[in-house]
Amino acid sequence: MKVRINQELCNACGICGHVCPRHIPETINQENKKITMISSERIALCMECGHCVAVCPKHAIKVESLNEEKFISVKELNIDDNQLLSLLKQRRSIRRYKDKPVPREIINRIIDAAHSSPTGTGQRTTGIIIIDNPKTLASFSEHAYQVYEMLEKLLNNPIGKLIIKRKKGKKTFRMLQDFVMPGMHWYTRWYKEGKSNEILRDCPALILFHSPIYEPQGEYNCAITAFHAIMMAQVLGIGTCFNDLIPPACNKSPKIREQLNLPADREVYASITMGYSKYQFKRIPPRELAEVRYLK
Ligand SMILES: Cc1cc2nc3c(=O)[nH]c(=O)nc-3n(C[C@H](O)[C@H](O)[C@H](O)COP(=O)(O)O)c2cc1C
Structure with a gap:
């Protein structure tokens, strides 16, 4: 099996199945108890994206092809939208x-x-x-x-x-x-x-x-x-x-x-x-897409 769930650690919260593009982990009721299992019908569709592993709060799920040690903890970022926009505009x-x-x-x-x-x-x-x-x-x-x-x-x-x-x-x-x-x-x-x-x-x-x-x-x-x-x-x-x-x-x-x-x-x-750029640009040339619109 490409994806395994450690039932001792899993709290059947179902998040892994919800983030999975193909809903491969599925949370069902079994004898009045919630349990998350790997869908045998859809396991072949697994893209091995690792989202289930990355989101699990209990470290209960593993994807065989992905080394668990290579999953890095997510950091709180403090990126300013104005700075990001300026970075994009000044490129x-x-x-x-x-x-x-x-x-x-x-x-x-x-x-x-x-x-x-x-x-x-x-x-x-x-x-x-x-x-x-x-x-x-x-x-x-x-x-x-x-x-x-x-x-x-x-x-x-x-x-x-x-x-x-x-x-x-x-x-x-x-x-x-x-x-x-x-x-x-x-x-x-x-x-x-x-x-x-x-x-x-x-x-x-x-x-x-x-x-x-x-x-x-x-x-x-x-x-x-x-x-x-x-x-x-x-x-x-x-x-x-x-x-x-x-x-x-x-x-x-x-x-x-x-x-x-x-x-x-x-x-x-x-x-x-x-x-390294030979010249430094001093101004941002005007740039607009051909169209931006919301549909009603
Ligand atoms: C898909 C793509 C291909 C491009 N190919 C070339 C290229 O072959 N030679 C070149 O000088 N610039 C190329 N450019 C850069 C564009 O010409 C450039 O984005 C445009 O002149 C606007 O300048 P800016 O990127 O500084 O806003 C390419 C850009 C894109 C997105």
């Missing part, structure tokens, strides 16, 4: 970095936050690859530019254009043709002239978030995990920027896949460049 996408490495202790602290992100199916399938070695970043860049050069050639050819449209669908095709490639045209030129590396933004560190291709929520999982890292980085004084050019290069380039040692059944779905 900027940082695209210009100081030529200064990010110490591994800081990167590891950022990764600590990434571990806590929620995941779509409850499975912990997201992986992270960090590149902070300048030489590795340089060869990674070289391969990434090759991918985009190849793409530009294909898009300049009527048959290649048709193939991409068919393979990627109209929406991605339009984005590539009207948004990504006009910028890439310049990025490639500047890279070749040794002026700048706009794909990687000359970052001292890059984080890639990858997921199995069969994971139904892989893209979301990677994006949310990346955002956890971004917010932690901000608190630690490290600037970051989501980067949409890097994941397709990782997935398409056999050289990058080899360099990353990325298994064939995994793809990179999110990436962030990071480093």
